[in-house]
Ligand SMILES: [Zn+2]
C-alpha cells in the first residue's frame with residue numbers, strides 16, 4: 438500500500454496521517470447521529486469483539502470450576518499465570534515479529550521513521566527497549582494481572598461479592614459489557630493524569646515514557662505501581678453486581694488492549710489492498726509530547742480539559758502556548774522566592 442495517499446512523511450522519515458484525529462462521536466454536543474452510526478462498528482470491531490471472545494474462551498477452557506476456585510491452590514494459579522504469559526507472548530509477539538523483526542511493511546504507516554531496536558539506549562535495562570519491556574511485562578505485569586484475576590475469581594467463588602448469571606440477567610450483563618470500554622477509558626484517564634503529577638511522574642510513570650518511540654513491548658513496560666493501578670480497573674466487578682466473565686473481559690481489555698496503542702504503525706497491512714486501522718496515533722502523540730492526550734479519545738476528557746492534540750499544526754501551537762505559559766509561571770515563582 439502507498440502510505441503517502443493517506444499521510445505525509447517528513448525529512449526525518451516520520452509519517453503522519455492526513456487530516457485531524459477525532460474523538461469518538463459519542464459524548465458530543467450537539468449529538469451527531471450519523472457520525473455515531475458510522476463509528477459504531479469500529480467500537481466493536483475488531484478489538485472489543487476479540488477481547489470479549491478471548492474472555493469467553495478463557496472462562497470455558499482455562500478457568501477451573503467454582504469449587505476449585507474456592508481455595509487458593511498453587512496448581513490452578515500457576516496454570517492461569519502460564520496461560521496469560523503464553524497468550525501475551527503470542528499476541529504481542531505476533532505484532533513484534535511482523536512489524537519489527539520481519540519488517541513486513543518496512544516503515545509504511547510508521548509514525549517514527551526509526552526502529553527502536555536499531556539503537557542502544559541507556560534509559561533501558563540492558564540498553565534495549567525490547568529487553569526492558571519484556572522483563573517488565575513478564576516479570577511484573579503478568580504476575581500483577583494474574584494476582585488480580587485470582588483474587589477476583591476467589592471472591593466470586595466464595596460468594597464474597599454478588600455473582601449475576603447470564604441466565605438470570607442477560608440484558609443487564611450485556612449493558613455492563615457494552616460500557617466497559619468507557620469505564621476503562623475513564624479509569625485510565627484518571628490514573629494516568631494522576632501519575633503525570635511531577636513527583637509521581639518521576640517515581641512511577643517516567644519508566645513508561647522511556648519509550649518515546651513505542652513498540653509492542655512498550656505497552657506494559659511500566660513501573661509495578663502503574664501496572665497495579667492500570668489493571669485495577671477490573672476491581673469494579675467486585676463493586677458492582679457483575680459476572681466473572683466480565684471481570685476477565687476487563688482484564689483482557691487492559692492486558693491485550695494495551696498493545697494496540699503502542700504498535701507505532703497507523704495501519705497493519707493485510708496484503709496489498711486491505712489494512713486494519715490501529716488508531717494508535719492518539720497515544721503515539723502522548724509518547725511524543727508527554728503532556729497531551731492522556732486518554733484515547735473514546736470519551737473526550739482531553740478536549741474538556743484542554744489537553745487534546747489532534748495531530749494538526751494548530752494543536753501544536755496550542756500545546757506550545759500552554760507550555761510557555763507554564764514556564765513563565767514557574768519562572769515568576771522562582772523569581773519571587
Ligand atoms: Zn503508553
Ligand SMILES: [Zn+2]
Pocket residue numbers: 629633642646723727
Ligand atoms: Zn503518560
